[in-house]
Amino acid sequence: MEAQTTVPSVPDAHPVQFHGSASQYFGIWIVNILLSIVTLGIYSAWAKVRRQRYFYGNTSVMGHAFEYHADPIAILKGRLIVVAALIAYYAAQLLFPLGSLVLLLLFVPLYPVVFMLSWRFNARVTSWRNVHFFFDYKPKRDYLTAFGVLVLLQVAAAMTAYLLIPLAAQRKWKLVLKRLSYGRQRFHEAIPAGPIFRGYFLSLLVGLPAWIALVGGFVLLAWMDATSEVPDDETAVEGISAIATPVMMGLVFAVAIISVMLAYAIYTARLRNTVFNNSEIEDVGHATSRLRPVKLWWIMVTNTIAVLCSLGLATPWAAVRMWRYQVETLAFTPAGDLDAVVDRETAAGTAVGAEWTDFEGIDLGF
């Protein structure tokens, strides 16, 4: 009897593509800034929408692009609320310095709310193939969990010398993905903590020496600045000045910052890869992420140098370059009938309801 060799079929992984170019975005970026200045910041809401639509719209999977549907007015309202809150806080700080500490404490229980509402907003205004994402946040049901993960766990992490950061990150992504869905299709996740911890410790290994050097350097600079006024202690100052010339200090700082960037890249890449590679959308498919830490770090470093040397003009080029790499290291493997996917709200029939009006557009970059 002939043994039948079955060749395992390679699933169809469709790479995510980005069609945009730096020159296209340059124009959008310049006009955004110019009009934002001229309108004293009011246009910034429209600028944000145009920027997002550019990046989302030029990103496509299997021939279909993403879309960003946020209403600029909603974003403007959100921004005005944030500005008002900031002004209130600064005014309180100036007029009642110790009372303002109380205000700061108020922000702590508010943070989980802002975080969850922000995810809800961003999910709702993002769509692919005409189906919107959905984030299921019900305050009564979810607030305590969110508070525990986003506040208590972070505090615990800080108190254990930041060793629990990977755990906090894992729980945060679990918190989010449990509530996220693409249309009616829910996300499922099985994110392990192990790889995140390993990535974190590797990044500490790389970054900690550099971080200590950076902090030590700042302290040294401050001490030198203080003692330079005193001519009495000249011998000590002379000794230090011989070693720590401005050029040398500059070099040390540059090397330290570049090393810290590498540490950041290692952790970020590991975290993103772990999250994407261990989650899926029910009956729709799953994504694979192949972000390489060194390549990510290289892009970060060269972007920074380019932006610095060009007095900021290279910012759009850097933004496009980073987005392209982040996006093109993703691939999507369909697993189901995409045609059957429908929006979560079609059942309701009507478009957005009144519940969306609160804190719409407050996007703190989560």
Next chain:
Amino acid sequence: MASEAQSGPTGNQADNQTGGQFAGHVDGTWHPPGSARAHRARFARTPDGRLALTDLDADAPIEIEDGISISDRIAGAPRRVTFADRSVFVTRDDDALEALFGEKLRSSFFSRIARLERPSTRLFIFGGIMILAIVAAIRFGLPAAARAAAALTPVGINEQIGNGTLASLDRLMLDESTLDAARCKVFSDKLTRMAASIGLERNVKLACRKGTRVGANAFALPGGRIVVTDELITTAGNDNDVVAVLAHELAHAWNRHAEQKLWRAIGVGVALTVLFGDAGTLVEEMASAGTLILETSYTREHEREADLEAIDLLRSIGTDPGHLVTALEKLHKSCGDACAESGWLSSHPGGNERRAYLCAAIGSSEVADTICSQND
């Protein structure tokens, strides 16, 4: 944000079978409401001017309703036409779509913006000019705006800020003065007399404190409150030297330097968020580092201004301005560990530089003649 285009008349599908001549068309994808199902479709205007949508795969017409909204044009991103039943037609061909709807769509605000955003050398030059303009605005406009804001802030608010600051300083860094109350009053009176020469006698008040953690120090808070520490009085030794320091601080108060500093900080914070908030944290951080460097140069300007104005303030009460230089020397010499970063000297221009411009500005006076001719 969607702009309202003219509502197309409902295509009477029965009349527009495929195969007819269309006046203009654009190809794309059609999705039923809230569904990911995708149909290749053609959106066209029939010879009699009606809009019609055809499913290219099924080769059959798609019924569309009145009430069309079209998303704004943005380079490279697909254009979305949303029908009244919430089905959408998506296409990447902006020009063909705009041709279909005529001049009204092409001349809409964001279509114009999109044309402005097209890459060109003119745009690049624009960008360069913009950077220069921003730098100029921050370098010159910001301080000017801060000055105006400081001048316009009601005195009551400034006083409230000053009192609040002093309260926290008392809690954190200062203690009750161990000096004789009469001694403090002597200085307070001299300060009031100097303030009277510029009309500020009602606003300026002296506070004597023990500067445990700040050492020999003196500073002007918003609202006209001036604080001086016992340590500075002891170190200076000579009463006139203390008065010289108070004159310098009075000049700060007169120019509302502390208030300006606050407003600059607020202005920078807001400006950075507005301008660079969307450009990413890196750019924002670079910009704030740049403004930090600028801020130290503003501080040095303020200090120089205060030094020079103190000369006239001292002369107004008959005190020799040369005491400014002697005070400087004494504080410089005795500055040890207690001086560190928060000492009176650390945020000021370098000792020799100060002495030089002070001596030059004073010209000739009994004290100045002696001290300025000394070579350190």
